[in-house]
Every structure is written in structure tokens, then in C-alpha cells.
Amino acid sequence: MGIEVKLPATPAGHPADLPVTSQEKVLKLIRPQREWRWEIAVYLYLAGMGAGAYIIGSFLIWLGVSLTPSRSLVLFGVPLNLTYAALLWGPILVAIGAPFLILDLGKKHKFFTACLNPRTSWVARGFLILSAFIVLGLIVLAVSVLSPERSGSRNVLWFILEMISVIFAFATALYTGVLLKSMKYTPIWNTPLLPTLFLASALSTGSMVVVLSVMSYGLFASSGHSLLPLIHGVIRVEQIFILIEGFILAIYLWAVYRKGSQGKSSVHLLLFGDLKWLFWGGIVSLGFFFPMILESLYSQLPGYPMLLVLTGLFLLCGGFFLRSGVIAAGIKEQFPMHRFVEAKIRLAVTEKKIQKGIGSVD
Amino acid sequence: MHGKLIVVDHEKCTGCRQCEMVCSVFHTGASNPSRSRIKVVKWESVGCYLPLTCQSCEKPFCVEVCPTKACHVDEENQRVTIDKDKCIGCKTCIIACPFGAPLYDKAEKISIKCDYCDGNPQCVAFCNVKAVDYIEADRINLAKKREVSLKLAEMLRQTR
Numbered sequence: 001m002g003i004e005v006k007l008p009a010t011p012a013g014h015p016a017d018l019p020v021t022s023q024e025k026v027l028k029l030i031r032p033q034r035e036w037r038w039e040i041a042v043y044l045y046l047a048g049m050g051a052g053a054y055i056i057g058s059f060l061i062w063l064g065v066s067l068t069p070s071r072s073l074v075l076f077g078v079p080l081n082l083t084y085a086a087l088l089w090g091p092i093l094v095a096i097g098a099p100f101l102i103l104d105l106g107k108k109h110k111f112f113t114a115c116l117n118p119r120t121s122w123v124a125r126g127f128l129i130l131s132a133f134i135v136l137g138l139i140v141l142a143v144s145v146l147s148p149e150r151s152g153s154r155n156v157l158w159f160i161l162e163m164i165s166v167i168f169a170f171a172t173a174l175y176t177g178v179l180l181k182s183m184k185y186t187p188i189w190n191t192p193l194l195p196t197l198f199l200a201s202a203l204s205t206g207s208m209v210v211v212l213s214v215m216s217y218g219l220f221a222s223s224g225h226s227l228l229p230l231i232h233g234v235i236r237v238e239q240i241f242i243l244i245e246g247f248i249l250a251i252y253l254w255a256v257y258r259k260g261s262q263g264k265s266s267v268h269l270l271l272f273g274d275l276k277w278l279f280w281g282g283i284v285s286l287g288f289f290f291p292m293i294l295e296s297l298y299s300q301l302p303g304y305p306m307l308l309v310l311t312g313l314f315l316l317c318g319g320f321f322l323r324s325g326v327i328a329a330g331i332k333e334q335f336p337m338h339r340f341v342e343a344k345i346r347l348a349v350t351e352k353k354i355q356k357g358i359g360s361v362d
Numbered sequence: 363m364h365g366k367l368i369v370v371d372h373e374k375c376t377g378c379r380q381c382e383m384v385c386s387v388f389h390t391g392a393s394n395p396s397r398s399r400i401k402v403v404k405w406e407s408v409g410c411y412l413p414l415t416c417q418s419c420e421k422p423f424c425v426e427v428c429p430t431k432a433c434h435v436d437e438e439n440q441r442v443t444i445d446k447d448k449c450i451g452c453k454t455c456i457i458a459c460p461f462g463a464p465l466y467d468k469a470e471k472i473s474i475k476c477d478y479c480d481g482n483p484q485c486v487a488f489c490n491v492k493a494v495d496y497i498e499a500d501r502i503n504l505a506k507k508r509e510v511s512l513k514l515a516e517m518l519r520q521t522r
Binding site: 033035036104105106107110111113114115116117120121122123124127182183184185186330332333335337338341344 | 372408412414423426428429430448451460461470472
């Protein structure tokens with residue numbers, strides 16, 4: 001099928017009869033990409049959130065935090081200690097998210113060849129980064145479950161392994177934005193602010209995952225009260241990340257809008273176009289507004305942990321909608337021929353104005 | 363760059379989309395323009411039509427982003443080609459290309475793009491108004507310069 005650029009009906013039936021500014025708007029080929037859809041959004045979301053949770057969890061362990069009283073579980077005759085598991089289960093989230101990339105592929109059975117061009121392709125680099133993080137993170141998690149005395153110990157080799165896994169966690173969280181940034185002809189993606197925004201979102205959603213998993217551990221180990229200081233501490237960190245994320249989001253949208261052309265169209269699409277419900281309802285309300293309100297309510301009413309659970313669910317949904325919105329608003333830069341046609345029609349409008357004797361030529 | 367390339371002239375194109383039809387028939391055996399390697403972009407209200415296909419860029423971004431090296435520059439004739447066996451249908455090349463040249467074939471579940479019909483492009487052969495042409499790459503620049511000079515001369519004539 002041919003691609004048709006639709007122009008609005010005008011009284012005179014010709015777009016040249018529209019004002020110049022309207023002309024500019026209607027002639028642009030505003031066709032957001034539809035190649036990457038919800039599968040990629042889930043992949044990026046779970047990768048970022050899992051990596052963020054792992055970073056926060058590892059820092060807490062380095063600060064000497066452990067979930068007490070420790071609780072064990074026997075599975076197939078093997079004793080599993082869950083003291084650190086609630087802080088280090090991020091790689092499992094990343095491992096759950098990775099198949100969504102495969103789900104998006106046309107030839108799913110050939111997914112393992114997606115790492116053959118790491119020299120220039122960010123998809124291939126991401127494949128390697130995520131694989132390395134999943135493997136290293138799962139090793140650290142497995143050792144912490146099977147041999148908890150090693151976690152938090154001052155063993156140099158163990159610390160180096162933990163350190164490398166945290167570096168890969170940072171790389172994973174950043175990669176989710178860098179993959180989109182590498183698409184240089186899509187202005188809303190091609191900005192260094194996007195990896196920064198996704199990193200901040202990874203840390204805010206990751207810290208909320210830690211809060212929720214520590215709460216679950218508290219229920220499981222019947223030690224809710226002893227974990228409250230830890231939960232409150234992580235919430236404070238998470239609030240800071242939300243504020244930073246909101247600030248970066250505002251600068252990001254402003255910077256993309258300032259790029260002009262299709263960057264402007266993408267921001268317009270997000271804020272006032274077809275994606276406005278996703279942006280104002282999903283990203284702003286669920287991701288920023290409600291969590292901040294509910295958390296301040298919880299600080300007044302600490303006896304209602306359901307407020308915190310609700311905050312967590314809202315924030316996690318907001319993180320997913322952020323990825324979905326940014327992906328769905330990707331509009332490619334116009335190619336030279338589009339600009340040429342635009343210029344031609346603008347010229348026709350100007351000529352018409354001169355003939356009618358309206359105003360001066362811009 | 364050397365070898366022959368497909369060049370389009372939007373001034374000549376009437377928007378009949380015959381090129382899309384013959385392309386799909388040649389490649390898939392069915393008249394299904396949605397699986398054509400050439401697409402006609404239309405500005406119906408202003409009567410402007412532009413057939414679009416791979417521009418065989420000198421530094422192809424689709425080749426850069428392809429994770430499997432399926433999208434590559436053919437060393438023999440310096441054209442960008444997609445290896446059907448290597449393509450995994452990740453659609454990264456489609457998002458990367460500024461011209462929207464590679465397309466996703468839902469039937470084959472891979473990215474497809476113009477392969478010049480093994481040296482005899484059907485879109486060129488069947489275009490009655492010769493809006494699509496198949497010429498030597500080094501002649502394209504000469505043709506463009508000539509076109510610009512003619513346009514400039516026309517503009518100067520009008521302003522006098």
C-alpha cells in the first residue's frame with residue numbers, strides 16, 4: 001500500500017489556502033513508529049527495574065544491612081537462606097524480561113544470533129550486557145541463598161565479583177536508554193537525556209521493588225516491625241529518585257521540543273495527541289503524582305502498609321508507561337524530499353499571499 | 363560508489379503504483395503491494411507522488427545497527443543487501459533507516475528491501491512515465507547537477 005500524507009479538508013479544498021503555520025503542521029509526515037511495540041517496552045522496563053533493584057540491594061548489603069531474623073526454606077532437601085534474597089533478586093526480573101525481546105523477533109528460534117555484531121549494533125551489545133548481568137547476578141544470588149555467610153563478608157574476590165555484577169547492573173539500566181538513543185534519526189530518542197531518564201527510573205522503580213520485597217519478606221518471616229526502619233530508609237531514597245526522575249523528564253521533553261521538527265511532533269503527540277492519556281494518566285499521575293501523595297499519606301499514617309503497597313503498584317505501572325510512551329512517540333526525522341514538498345507548498349502559500357496583498361513575506 | 367542504482371523523479375510520477383504491483387508480483391508471485399520493496403509516498407491534495415526505495419547510502423545506518431550482520435554491503439557491487447537466512451526480523455533496520463526503505467514482511471517474518479531484481483528492476487521496466495530509472499551511480503550526481511542548473515535558470519528567467 002502507498003503511504004499517504006493526509007491533509008485536512010479546507011473550504012477551498014486546497015491546503016495552500018491554510019495559514020502558513022497550519023500548513024507546516026499538516027504537511028509533516030507524523031507517523032509514529034509501530035515496529036517496536038509493547039514487547040520492547042516490557043523488555044526495557046523489566047531490564048531497568050531488575051538492574052535498579054539489584055543496585056539498591058547491593059548497596060544496602062555493602063552498608064551492612066541484612067534482613068533479620070534470617071529465615072530458611074528447605075526445597076528438595078536443600079536448605080535455602082533468604083536473608084539476602086529479597087535484596088538481590090533483580091537478575092530474575094531481567095531474566096523474565098529478556099524473552100520479551102525474543103517474542104518481538106520474526107524468527108524467534110534464531111535469537112542467539114542477535115549478538116554477532118557487537119562492534120556497531122547496540123542490540124547485539126545489549127544481548128551481551130544483559131546476558132553477563134543475568135549470569136553474574138544469578139551467581140551472586142545463588143551464593144547468597146546457599147551460603148549466606150559469604151554475602152556481606154570482606155572477602156576480596158567475592159567483593160570484586162559483587163562489584164563487577166553491580167557495574168553490569170548499571171550498564172543494563174543505562175543500556176535500556178542507549179538502545180533507543182542509538183537510533184539517530186528519531187529525535188525523541190536520540191538524546192543523552194534518555195539514558196539518564198531511564199537510569200533514574202530504573203533506580204526509583206528498583207528501590208520500590210526492594211521495598212515491596214522486604215515487606216513480603218517481613219510477612220514471610222513474621223518480622224514486619226524489625227524491618228520498618230529499613231523500609232522507611234529505602235522509601236526516602238526512592239522519593240529522591242522520583243524527584244530526580246521528574247526533573248529529568250521535564251528537561252528531556254523540553255530539550256526534545258527545542259530540537260524542532262519531528263522532536264516537536266513527538267512531544268506534541270505525547271502531551272496533547274493520541275498518547276496524552278498514557279502520558280498524563282500513566283506516566284505523570286501513576287508514576288509521579290499518586291506515589292508522592294500516597295507516600296506522604298503513609299508518613300502520616302504508618303499503621304496502614306496497604307498505602308505503601310498501593311504506592312508501589314502505581315509507581316511500577318508508571319515506570320512501564322514511561323517506556324511505552326517514549327517508544328510509542330518515536331517519530332523519524334523527515335527526509336529531504338518531505339522537506340522539499342513542504343517548502344514547495346509554503347512557497348505556493350506565500351505567492352498566494354503576495355497576490356492577495358496580505359502582509360509581507362516571512 | 364560504483365554500479366547501478368535506482369533513481370526516482372517525483373516530477374514524472376503519476377502515483378499509479380504500478381511499480382509496487384510489479385515488484386510484489388516479481389518477489390512473491392502475488393499482486394500484493396503491501397509486500398512490495400518500493401513504496402509510493404503520496405501528497406494527494408497537492409498532486410505530489412514520490413516512489414521510495416533503498417538509497418544504497420554510502421554509510422548505511424541499517425548495516426550499522428543490524429545485530430546479526432544480515433544487513434550488509436555487498437562487496438561486488440557496493441549495494442546494501444539483506445541476507446534472508448541471517449535476518450531474525452528484529453526490525454531495527456526499519457527503525458534506523460531515515461527513508462523507511464527496509465520493510466517488514468509479515469509472511470516471511472523478516473525485513474525485506476529492494477534487491478534490484480537481479481539486475482533487471484521490474485519497477486523500472488514497467489514504469490510508463492520513466493519516473494523510476496536504473497542508472498550508473500556516478501551518473502546520478504551529473505544528472506542532479508544538471509537538474510539544479512535548469513531549475514536555477516528557470517527561476518532567474520522568472521524573476522527578470
